[in-house]
Amino acid sequence: MPLFQTIQCNETTKILIWEITESFEELFSKVVLKEKTQQRLNGMKSQMHQRAFLSVRMLIQEMGFTDNDLHYDEFGKPYFDCHNFISITHSHHFAAIIISHETVGIDMELQREKILRIADKFVDCENKYLSPENVQDYVRELTIIWGAKEAIFKIRNEKGISFKDHIKVGAFSLNENQTEASLHFDDLVKDFDVHYKEMKSANFDGSFTLVYAFEK
Numbered sequence: 531m532p533l534f535q536t537i538q539c540n541e542t543t544k545i546l547i548w549e550i551t552e553s554f555e556e557l558f559s560k561v562v563l564k565e566k567t568q569q570r571l572n573g574m575k576s577q578m579h580q581r582a583f584l585s586v587r588m589l590i591q592e593m594g595f596t597d598n599d600l601h602y603d604e605f606g607k608p609y610f611d612c613h614n615f616i617s618i619t620h621s622h623h624f625a626a627i628i629i630s631h632e633t634v635g636i637d638m639e640l641q642r643e644k645i646l647r648i649a650d651k652f653v654d655c656e657n658k659y660l661s662p663e664n665v666q667d668y669v670r671e672l673t674i675i676w677g678a679k680e681a682i683f684k685i686r687n688e689k690g691i692s693f694k695d696h697i698k699v700g701a702f703s704l705n706e707n708q709t710e711a712s713l714h715f716d717d718l719v720k721d722f723d724v725h726y727k728e729m730k731s732a733n734f735d736g737s738f739t740l741v742y743a744f745e746k
């Protein structure tokens with residue numbers, strides 16, 4: 531199945547999610563790649579990674595852009611020549627992009643109990659409102675926090691940012707779909723609106739968490 535979901539977040543912001551069910555060959559036959567992108571594709575060890583990378587190109591085409599419009603800075607952050615911002619994520623059988631006139635970041639993660647083992651590496655002030663008693667909910671909450679921090683990192687893209695020490699995600703409820711966060715780094719405080727959405731696919735076991743953030 532190609533386009534899995536489209537979310538119109540606001541007037542100038544759109545999220546496109548691709549469910550990667552096509553083979554490498556099928557995807558490859560549908561995209562036009564510039565030389566630099568082709569080289570990157572050739573260097574990828576896993577075919578799943580290649581399929582995700584090609585799916586992102588499908589999404590870009592879906593939005594009326596081409597691979598020629600997409601560039602990367604020295605840290606790997608993607609950008610367009612035009613006034614649109616873009617952020618990219620891929621996780622297992624999903625790939626997603628967010629395109630906006632605002633500064634945005636996106637992350638998608640599979641909800642896994644594995645996150646319990648690394649919680650103390652990226653959670654700090656959030657412990658005040660988290661409740662580890664219900665493991666299933668705790669995993670969902672941790673995945674939202676992780677996704678929010680990744681999305682904010684992708685916006686700011688600054689060396690030295692620690693998820694645990696510098697990014698604070700405000701209290702939120704699993705029944706809602708948004709919260710706030712702030713980045714405290716280099717004597718500056720930046721505030722963000724964070725949105726999250728959980729999703730499942732009929733073709734794949736497990737639930738995914740999509741998180742996207744806007745810099746205020």
Ligand SMILES: CC(C)(COP(=O)(O)OP(=O)(O)OC[C@H]1O[C@@H](n2cnc3c(N)ncnc32)[C@H](O)[C@@H]1OP(=O)(O)O)[C@@H](O)C(=O)NCCC(=O)NCCS
Pocket residue numbers: 583586605606607608617618619620621636637638651652680683684685687691692693694
């Ligand atoms: C770069 C990073 C943000 C990628 O996130 P990820 O969850 O591994 O992977 P995702 O699939 O969600 O995102 C990958 C995409 O992010 C984008 N990206 C890569 N580096 C980026 C950067 N420095 N800034 C913004 N976006 C970046 C790229 O578009 C990439 O996909 P593409 O190269 O195929 O186009 C992440 O690996 C990272 O470095 N995080 C911060 C490090 C950290 O502090 N981690 C642990 C704290 S406990």
